Amino acid sequence: MNMINTIAIHEFKSLFLSPLAWTVLAILQAILAYIFLTQVETFNLIQPKLATIEGAPGLTDIVVIPLFSNAAIILLLVTPLLTMRLICEDRRNKTLSLLMSAPISSADIIIGKYLGSLGLLLILVVLITLMPLSLLVGCELDMGKLFSNLLALMLLVTAFTSTGLFMSTIAGHPTVAAMGTFGVLLLLWILDWTTSMNDQRSELLEYLSILRHFQNLQSGQLNTADISYFLLFTMTFLFLGISSLNKDRL
Amino acid sequence: MAYLIEAKQLCRYYGKYRAVNDVSFSLAKGEILGFLGPNGAGKTTTMQMLSGNLAPSSGQIKINGFDLLDQPLMAKKSLGYLPDTPPLYKDLSVKEFLNYCAQLHGVAKNNMTQCINHSMERCGLTDVSQRLIDNLSKGYQQRVGIAQAILHNPDVIILDEPTVGLDPIQIKEIRTLIRELGQEHGVILSTHHLSEVQESCTHVQIIHQGQLVLNESIEGLNHSLNTGSLLVSTRLMPDTEVLLTIPGVNSVEPITDNKFIIHYCVSEDPCQQITETIITKGWGLQELSPIKKSLEDIFISLTHTSDS
Numbered sequence: 001m002n003m004i005n006t007i008a009i010h011e012f013k014s015l016f017l018s019p020l021a022w023t024v025l026a027i028l029q030a031i032l033a034y035i036f037l038t039q040v041e042t043f044n045l046i047q048p049k050l051a052t053i054e055g056a057p058g059l060t061d062i063v064v065i066p067l068f069s070n071a072a073i074i075l076l077l078v079t080p081l082l083t084m085r086l087i088c089e090d091r092r093n094k095t096l097s098l099l100m101s102a103p104i105s106s107a108d109i110i111i112g113k114y115l116g117s118l119g120l121l122l123i124l125v126v127l128i129t130l131m132p133l134s135l136l137v138g139c140e141l142d143m144g145k146l147f148s149n150l151l152a153l154m155l156l157v158t159a160f161t162s163t164g165l166f167m168s169t170i171a172g173h174p175t176v177a178a179m180g181t182f183g184v185l186l187l188l189w190i191l192d193w194t195t196s197m198n199d200q201r202s203e204l205l206e207y208l209s210i211l212r213h214f215q216n217l218q219s220g221q222l223n224t225a226d227i228s229y230f231l232l233f234t235m236t237f238l239f240l241g242i243s244s245l246n247k248d249r250l
Numbered sequence: 251m252a253y254l255i256e257a258k259q260l261c262r263y264y265g266k267y268r269a270v271n272d273v274s275f276s277l278a279k280g281e282i283l284g285f286l287g288p289n290g291a292g293k294t295t296t297m298q299m300l301s302g303n304l305a306p307s308s309g310q311i312k313i314n315g316f317d318l319l320d321q322p323l324m325a326k327k328s329l330g331y332l333p334d335t336p337p338l339y340k341d342l343s344v345k346e347f348l349n350y351c352a353q354l355h356g357v358a359k360n361n362m363t364q365c366i367n368h369s370m371e372r373c374g375l376t377d378v379s380q381r382l383i384d385n386l387s388k389g390y391q392q393r394v395g396i397a398q399a400i401l402h403n404p405d406v407i408i409l410d411e412p413t414v415g416l417d418p419i420q421i422k423e424i425r426t427l428i429r430e431l432g433q434e435h436g437v438i439l440s441t442h443h444l445s446e447v448q449e450s451c452t453h454v455q456i457i458h459q460g461q462l463v464l465n466e467s468i469e470g471l472n473h474s475l476n477t478g479s480l481l482v483s484t485r486l487m488p489d490t491e492v493l494l495t496i497p498g499v500n501s502v503e504p505i506t507d508n509k510f511i512i513h514y515c516v517s518e519d520p521c522q523q524i525t526e527t528i529i530t531k532g533w534g535l536q537e538l539s540p541i542k543k544s545l546e547d548i549f550i551s552l553t554h555t556s557d558s
Contacts, residue, residue, distance in 0.1 A: 006353040017341045098337035098398070101301040102354040103326040249305040 011116025
């Protein structure tokens with residue numbers, strides 16, 4: 001546990017030593033702020049019409065849900081870039097042997113690196129959440145829905161990061177890792193698109209799709225099935241990462 | 251005596267290529283083992299296996315009594331390793347980096363500053379402790395690598411070509427450091443500089459094409475070298491047939507017309523007789539100097555004989 005902490009803290013700090021973390025935080029914040037303001041503007045425009053409709057979507061539905069959906073798509077692009085260097089760069093710079101010859105298990109290395117980079121992404125998620133929270137100054141929000149959106153995005157980044165870490169463990173070059181992560185995540189994202197086109201529904205594809213589970217959580221339904229999907233997803237890739245790091249020695 | 255390292259019948263395949271073949275040896279406290287071999291002989295592979303970076307295809311490694319495969323964490327606790335490329339996080343300063351290494355090796359918090367300062371002192375890094383590793387010269391980076399390996403005061407120190415990229419003064423310092431370390435620890439160092447082994451090691455191993463061709467202590471090695479050589483130059487051309495009749499002379503190897511090397515058997519010591527013969531025959535002795543047999547000769551003769 002101690003070692004996991006040490007590695008995680010080092011990993012987290014070293015993200016901020018390069019301009020990468022700052023750039024990602026700044027750019028994402030700027031883009032999402034723009035999206036957020038657009039949604040607030042939209043709400044302002046259609047508010048009079050909404051007032052006349054019974055059971056119309058509220059502020060949370062119009063501002064928070066699109067903001068978090070867009071954030072999810074942007075994170076799909078950004079997470080691979082943040083995670084591509086984790087193990088891959090260590091291997092290329094030969095610093096991996098420092099970790100391998102120290103009294104640390106592969107699980108410690110993987111989980112430590114995972115938590116370190118997850119830290120940055122969680123900061124990102126919290127910063128995104130601060131935007132709708134600023135509306136509390138003059139409006140009321142559906143806090144339950146906001147919370148479930150926050151949870152959904154957090155679970156999503158835990159899953160994204162684990163995939164990225166695994167890809168970084170098996171890839172020989174960071175860009176390959178990034179491309180691989182992006183490919184896998186995007187495929188899982190669009191997996192159930194075909195099911196909406198014809199009448200036949202594939203239960204399996206629907207279950208595997210990240211988007212489906214993410215949307216379920218976003219809508220405010222806290223399903224054990226959805227939450228455990230993300231947790232299983234994360235654990236699977238972490239386990240794969242640990243075993244492929246072990247295989248490195250063979 | 252309990253051995254710090256016991257390696258038994260190590261083999262390592264890369265695909266079908268056998269990089270290390272049936273290598274067994276042991277290392278006790280107070281020994282400095284020099285690992286010699288030409289490029290691609292399997293030195294680094296063996297070192298990587300000893301440090302737990304590479305699993306042997308077959309064979310067993312015990313470090314301080316713990317099996318490296320069964321109890322890797324216990325075994326690695328007594329291990330300090332400098333790979334052939336020093337493993338450095340270049341965006342950290344020397345002190346930050348060593349601090350991280352100390353944490354990774356589980357050095358106790360109250361002991362950490364002392365450990366770091368001590369190893370920086372030993373490797374001459376105190377003046378650059380605040381500088382970024384990236385901005386240091388290659389020699390200094392190599393020293394940081396060594397500092398990292400001895401930081402946690404491990405029982406076994408494995409150094410893969412520790413003097414690469416250092417200037418002659420630094421090399422001398424590092425050799426002194428290695429000798430110092432060898433008094434309280436077990437040190438393995440790989441190199442292709444033979445003089446380094448002669449100067450700082452107590453034991454020598456030569457590996458060639460994945461196999462150990464020599465495993466001997468330095469004294470034993472010097473003792474077993476029964477042949478000596480003399481460089482002789484004369485004014486007139488000597489008759490080699492006459493020289494060969496002197497008991498103890500094995501061969502005469504001409505270099506130029508008046509210059510030649512005489513190989514002889516040390517136990518019979520024919521030097522005096524050679525001198526007398528040359529003088530009485532009136533060839534005009536101009537130079538007679540012993541050639542010190544170096545590891546180089548052994549190295550070359552060993553690696554060549556196993557080729558043929």
